[in-house]
Each structure stands twice: as C-alpha cells, then as structure tokens.
Amino acid sequence: MSAVQHNHEEDHGHHHKETFMTKYIFSQDHKMISKQYLITGLFMGIIGIAMSLMFRLQLAWPEKSFGIFEVLLGKWAPDGVMDPNVYLALVTIHGTIMVFFVLTAGLSGTFSNLLIPLQIGARDMASGLLNMISFWLFALSSVIMIISLFVEAGPAAAGWTIYPPLSALAQAQPGSGMGMTLWLVSMAIFVASSLLGSLNYIVTVINLRTKGMSMSRLPLTIWAFFITAIIGVVSFPVLLSAALLLIMDRSFGTSFFLSDIFIQGEVLHYQGGSPVLYEHLFWFLGHPEVYIVLLPALGITSEIIATNSRKPIFGYRAMVASIIAIAFLSTIVWGHHMFISGMNPFLGSVFTFTTLLIAIPSAVKAFNYITTLWKGNLQLNPAMLFSIGLVSTFISGGLTGIILGDSTLDINVHDTYFVVAHFHLVMGISALYGLFAGVYHWFPKMFGKMMNKNLGYVHFWVTAVCAYGVFFPMHFIGMAGLPRRYYTNTAFPYFDDIANINVVITIFALIAGLAQLVFLYNFLHSIFYGKKTEMNPWKSNTMEWTAPVEHMHGNWPGAIPEVHRWAYDYSKPGQEEDWVSQIVPLKDGEEELQH
C-alpha cells in the first residue's frame, strides 16, 4: 500500500490550476462533493418538510380554505381547498424526498464523503471521478423529481412505496401518468448514483487506510458508513429491478405485477402477474433502506457522544458487532411489511422471528450509549444534544417496533398512524437528528467556521419538544384504528373524537417547521460570517482534526500522519490532557487497549 500512497503524494505535490468550474461545480474533491451533497440535501429537505406542513394543515382543519394552498398549489387547490389527489401526491413526494434525497443522499452522501478519506487518512476517495459522477447523478435525479411536481396531472401519488396496480395504471389516479414516469426515472438514476457512491466508499475504506489504521482502529463513523455502503450495494439494485419491471408494465404492456384488472369500465389485458411480487422486490430494498438511513446517523452519534463525554465509546467491539448484526438482519426481515399482503402466513411467522431479533443488537447499542454517558464529563454542545436526542427517539421509536414486528399485533395496527409514529421516530427523526448533529459537529471541518451555539440550542430544544409533540400522540390515533394516507377523517363519524388530537399534532408540526428556519439561518449565516475555527475545536481524537482548516487537495500537507492508537483514548489515565489524537505514538510503557 505504501507505493500507492507514494503516488498519491506525487499527484498532489504540484498544484494544478483550478477554475471556478472544476473547483465548485465539477469538483472531484471529496470535501467539495460532500458540501454539494449537503446543500442539495438541505434544499430537498426544505421542500419535503414544507409539504408535510401543508398536509398537516389539511389533516387538522380538513377541507378548510388556506391562502397558502392557493399560492403554492394553484389549480390543485381551488379556492384554497386542497384536492384529495394532491393530498396523496404531497404524502408521496414528502416520503420519497425525505427517505431518499434527504436521509440517504443528504446524510450518508455528505458525511461518508467528508469523513471517510479524512478519518482513515486518505488523500481522497478511491475514484474522484466516480464520486463526482455519483453526485451529479443525484443532482439530476433531484431535478427530475422536482420537475415531476409541475406536470399537468400532478406528481406521483401512490405513496412512497408506489405499489402497483395503483402506480402502474394511469386510469387509477392522475398521479400515475407522467408524474409516475418521472418518479421512476428519477429513482432509477438515484439508485445508480447511490451504487457508485457506495462502491467508492467500500473500496476507499478497504484500500486507502493510512499506515497503522487497522480495521479495529477505525472510528465507529467509518464502520457505520462502510457497512451502510455494503447494504446499499446489496439492496439498491433490487429496487432498480423493481422500478424497471414497473416501467415495463406501465409502458410496454408486460404483466409482471398485474393480473385480472377491470378499471374505468374496461377489462385490461394483463394476466398472471402479482402485486405481491412487487412488494417483495420493493421491501427487499425498502427495509434495508431504513438502516441505510439510520446506521450513518448512529455512527455519527457514536463519535459525537464519545468525544463530548470525554470518554471512550463503551463497548467498541460490541458496537461494531451490532452494526454488522443489524446490517445482516436487515436483509432478511423485509416480509414484516407484508404480514397481511396475502403472502403465506407461515412466511409471516418466519419474518416475525427475524424481525424481533433486530431488537437485540439495537438494545446493545442503546445501552452502550447510555453507559458511555455514565461518569462522563459531558460537553453539551448542540451536536451532543442532537446525539442524545437521537438515542432518545431511537429508543422510543424502536420499542414500538416490537409491536409492529409481531405479525399478530400488526394485523390491527398495520398501515395506521401507529406505524407513522413508529418509523418517524425511529428512522425519520433519529436520522434527522444524526444529520443535524453531524452538521453542528463537522461544520468547522467543512467550512472552516463555527456555527452559533445558542441558535443551535434553540434549534434543538424546540425541535426536541415538537418531535415528541407530533409523533407521540400519533400512537394513540393509530391504536384507535385511524388509517394513514386518509385525506380527511370526517368520512367516519367514528373518528370524530380524535379530530382534536390532529389539531395538536399540526400545531407542534408548524412550530417544529419554524424552528428549522433557525437552523437554516445559522447554517447560511455561519458559512459567511461565522467565527473562524481552530484546528480541533472539540478536542477530538480522530484524524480529520489533524488536517489543516483551509481545505487543500490531498488533505494533508506533506506525508499523511501515521496512526498509533484507536480513536477513543479520552481521559486515559496517565495522559495530561483528556484526549490523545490517533496520530500520537504510545508513550513508553503505555498499553494500547485490547479492544
């Protein structure tokens, strides 16, 4: 490997001229690509969150007229009253954007790109070109997804899972025409982007670690990104195949997912396909996707909690083992989304078994986080607050998984608001907290400036209270039997007594939405006017903080530092400071922890 390293140094030894285009637009530098991912992700996040606020307004005050709808939805909200098709479109695109564009690309794309080379001591990603192509495919898919919002009949509206036949037949709903075509094209490109990114991450972690950076000395962030990339490579192609088969059914008359259909007074020619097949293909990605979203957030949290507790992460080996266990299990539990899909009930019992097993590595992780805090010297920076918040929502949301993962109990709460509450807490909010924690923590690394901590505190507390305010009550309306994706609940007088809960939820959601503006202000303002950072503001052990604040090609001037210890020597007895960077050699007689 040393020869490879040597070549790298030579490559970066002489400065080649950079134009605006190569530096900011078609950059192959992982740090710039990371920023591009983050900013695109945040932009998509604004759209996704704004959509959720709109349908929350409709849910709290059904069929009321809102001026804002008239402005933003135009002809789809005549007199300011939202159309049911548009409601479904908003729900669909909100889900798609948040899951894929914000929490997959925005989270994993940003921090894998930023941290993998910097924390393992590499000059850049294994292939800068692939990395650049990966980002631009993501950008392209984002643009197509946004264009789909403006087509004549409206964007895709079959739910983010786009189950056929609803998504396959233009007759079934307006959104299944051009809007769905664009959705599928956008997602196909997204998958390509994700695969290029993941391959690059895997190759980089395996091949480009600096001297001394053994796998057992990797920070947990890198372990999380590495395993996430592997799950991505294993499962995303299956989504691509599902999308391609659906495109064939839609446009070329095949019958992979369709059979015996009569719609709009017409018998269609499809014979022999099955929507259940689509569900299998979709969830074979769809479930691992949950962990593709969550694991990077957990990795980020591990790093931030250890640093800010000034303590080693508790149970490093157990943390790595549980990431691997979760990743493995995540590929054999997809059927728990399909207990009542009509598949053989025996399969249901198999998937119940594998699903509930996931609780074990998850519990290990939660307890290890809590033990890391124990007897620490907690530096409660905004990043730390979001990390603790993540552990809290991960527990609250994860626990209800024990109910949903049990095929029996799923019968009555499947597709109700109970599910909405569960997955928003355990993956939505948790991953979002991971994203925020990461931004607050590595902002100095990305932009050379500090974010304002007090605004960070305001942002955290308002968000934390509102997140529970929104999703905790949803468990109740779900247990009451209220299905998700209902435009209004007024068609059932039976649900009249929970209408007020919907109002409470919406009010919390609106406040939470406003709180994100504080973050946005802080983010944008700090890029330009933030206080200049020191080299290692959080006194962290990992390698990225040994690189100069000013970004440079190749990350380190001169040789890449050698690594001599693991990343978690915080408050180690016998050291003067409460941290020891990974690049500091062991003292005479100092033992490296056998982890």
Place this chain on the structure above:
Amino acid sequence: MTAILTLTVLVLIAISLWQVAKIFEMSQTTKDNSQVANDHDNDIQGKLMFAFLAFLYILTLYSFWEWGDVLLPKAASEHGSDYDSLMWISFSLIFFVQTITQALLHYFSFKYRGEPGKKALFYADNNRLEAIWTIIPVITLAGLILFGLYTWTNIMTVEENDEALVIELYAQQFNWKARYSGEDGVLGDANVRFLQDFEGKNLVGIDATDPNGLDDVIVQELHLPVGREIIFKMRSQDVLHSAYMPHFRAQMNCVPGMITEFAFTPITTTEDMRRDPEVIAKVKKINKIRVENSKELIANGEEALEPYVFDYILLCNKICGASHYNMQMKIIVETPEEYQQWMNEQETFAQVIQ
C-alpha cells in the same frame, strides 16, 4: 387577496425569526464567542435535559389521561381477547423499558454534565454488562416471539368447514361489496372478464355458467350472524385495497388477480355493543363534538351533522386513490335469526340477471 395576505404574514414571520436570531447572536458577542460549550452552557443544558425527562413523562401521562379512551376499541371477535392480551403484554413491557431507559439517558445527561475540573472515567469495556443486556432482551423476546407465533398461527389458520359461513369481500375504487355463497354454501367462480355481462348487473363478475354462482347474493352492507365462524375471501378488481375491521382485530389486503383470506368469529351483536358502557361513553362524546361542529355549519347556512350511532365498520386501509379516505362499508352483527330473515329478503344472482 388571501394569497397576498398569507404571503405577507409568512414574510413577516421569516423576518421576525431572522431578527430574533440576530439578537441572540448579538447578545452573545459580549461574553464569550468561542461557540464551544463552556461550563455555564453545560450546566444549563444539563438541567434542561433533566427537564426534558419531566416533559416526556408529563406528555405520556397527559396523553393517557386525555386520550387513553381511544386506544384499541373493545374487541368483538373470538380471537380478539388473545390479540388484546398479547398487545397489553407487549405494551406494558415497552412502557417499562421506555420509562427506565429514558430516565437513565436523561438523568445521566444531567448528572454528568461538564463541570470545571471534572475528569471522565476511562471505562471502555465490560463483557459482563454486554452479556447482561444481550441475554435479557433475548429471553424477553423469545417469550414474545413464542406467544406471538402461537396467536398468529391460531388466527391465520383457516380451515374450510361446514359450520363456517363463507363470504367474499369485493373491493373496487371506491366501495365494497360482499358476496354470500347462498344455499349451497359454495361461491361461484368469478373473474373480472364477466363484469360487463348482463349490462353491468354482474357486479362482482360471477361466471354465469357455474351453477354454484346462481344462488350467490351480492350486497352493499355486511351482515354477520353472531357466534359463527366467518371465512372471508377477498378480491379486488382494480388496485390494492385492504379490508380493515378494527373491532374484529382483522385485516387483509385485497389483491387483484388473487384471492386472499381471513377468518374470525364475531361474538357481540351490534345491538349489544351499543349497550356497552364504553361504547355509550364514546358515542356521547362524539355526539357532543358533532353538536358543536353543527353550530358552525348552521351559522353558515348548511345542514347540521346527523347524530352518530355506533356501528362496526370496514375501512379501506391501503392507499387506492382519491377517495381512499371514504371507502367504507357498514358491518352489522346480529342474531342468527335476524341474519336469516335479512338473507331471505335478498335477491340471488340468478334473480338479478333475469
């Protein structure tokens, strides 16, 4: 006009937020501007963490106090009590774990908040602890899995038998139909190809050449005799739907191109359920809300809402298009005699297509 007004309000809110943010920032430059948490921050944020724990508990207690009555409506099917006990066991367990872990997490965040001169404990590993919190979940989950699988198998094993009543639930955008098998107890063959036969009178596409189908009865309202096992065969003619009957702890997707099934035995008639104190309280509460809502409607010159009477409902619970939210059917559970009487009044398929 309203549009401009809303936009203005939004812009004003944005500006005021910007200003609040600015003030925050200015108030801070006077002191220390390192942007790294100092002892003062650690103290305040640690205490807020503790306060947040209180918030979580209060939110939980308030929610149960205020909305506890909407949780899981009273079960009206035979397997309902098994379902409910499994639910409450799981629920109590997660409630217990939630209470303890949130307490530890937030209390530690408060207790060990950074203080001047404090040094953290270098504590990297403990295999015994790891073993404890691996093994305890393993044992607990093993119990839950076994109980769950036992119940699941009981609920999902559908055996054809002479006693059971076979009913087809037929889904289409956006309504439900039910087909009873008639005198012979056998549902006639059916396929969407036959839907256009008999000028659209063949509502669920029965094959008229199959003699079993001629005595089938198609209705828009589901009547079930109490105490008899009902085997539902689900079909859909267009997109996925899901037949969700929350009171019976029953749900199954309706999939075009295949027949899915679910069986349960209703144990409480609609009449009896209406006399249940829990249901009476709920109906009263709903009607109070409806009277309130009606006042507004009447003020706008619209008609008042009809008073609510309890009925079992069948809902569509799989996104199926614009009117998904209103795809419902009334379920009436009645005595076998009442059921028989109602059935005798219905027209058979043979009579309909004549």
